[in-house]
Amino acid sequence: MRLVSLVPSLTEAVAVSAPGRLVGVTDWCTHPAGLGGAVRVGGTKNPDAAAIVRLRPDLVIANEEENRAPDLAALRAAGLEVLVTEIRDLPQAFSELDRVLVGALGLARPEWLDRAEEAWAQAEPVGDLTAFVPIWRRPWMVLGRETFAGDLLARLGVRNAYAGHAERYPRVPVEELAGSGCDLVVLPDEPYRFTADDGPEAFPGLPAALVSGRHLTWYGPSLVEAPRVLAAAVRAARWG
Numbered sequence: 001m002r003l004v005s006l007v008p009s010l011t012e013a014v015a016v017s018a019p020g021r022l023v024g025v026t027d028w029c030t031h032p033a034g035l036g037g038a039v040r041v042g043g044t045k046n047p048d049a050a051a052i053v054r055l056r057p058d059l060v061i062a063n064e065e066e067n068r069a070p071d072l073a074a075l076r077a078a079g080l081e082v083l084v085t086e087i088r089d090l091p092q093a094f095s096e097l098d099r100v101l102v103g104a105l106g107l108a109r110p111e112w113l114d115r116a117e118e119a120w121a122q123a124e125p126v127g128d129l130t131a132f133v134p135i136w137r138r139p140w141m142v143l144g145r146e147t148f149a150g151d152l153l154a155r156l157g158v159r160n161a162y163a164g165h166a167e168r169y170p171r172v173p174v175e176e177l178a179g180s181g182c183d184l185v186v187l188p189d190e191p192y193r194f195t196a197d198d199g200p201e202a203f204p205g206l207p208a209a210l211v212s213g214r215h216l217t218w219y220g221p222s223l224v225e226a227p228r229v230l231a232a233a234v235r236a237a238r239w240g
Contacts, residue, residue: 009220
């Protein structure tokens with residue numbers, strides 16, 4: 001089966017579970033190492049449909065949030081089969097990964113998927129904390145309602161202050177964020193690359209947890225170590 005993945009998380013999940021099947025991936029697909037044999041087909045939001053068609057994939061794997069409906073419609077119109085995932089929380093991530101890897105690809109259930117479920121089942125809250133989670137600046141945008149990343153943090157005892165917002169990724173003035181009264185700010189390194197020198201200075205006096213976006217927002221093999229890595233980052237920011 002020849003596969004094209006338009007989702008970095010799913011690229012890693014497929015590449016680890018079924019090496020050699022990916023013939024096309026996006027420019028943002030960075031894991032695992034050794035994807036050199038796959039053709040780069042553009043970004044998640046602007047894939048090169050003609051290039052994908054030329055690869056003659058048996059299946060294109062996509063996500064309803066990361067990929068645009070018109071692009072997926074164009075691929076279907078060209079005669080390609082497109083599987084679209086929807087992932088808003090951890091249980092849905094596990095069920096969709098099972099649907100892709102076992103249901104669509106016909107693989108035995110990967111051992112890493114079992115280990116990821118076990119790791120999260122054993123995860124314990126680091127405390128009873130409230131945070132906001134910027135994903136962009138200029139303008140400032142944060143996680144809102146029904147997000148996979150927000151669900152992961154909640155399972156670690158970190159409530160998203162904007163989980164009840166009407167929008168999934170609301171724009172919020174930095175002054176409001178700084179005065180929100182939260183226990184900390186969680187700053188991932190994607191989609192905006194927050195660093196120790198770019199992000200924390202906007203919220204003086206507020207502990208800042210700099211976290212790996214791959215562990216916070218990706219649903220794949222990184223889920224095995226995500227609870228440990230994220231919890232450690234929160235502990236270090238809040239209590240040193």
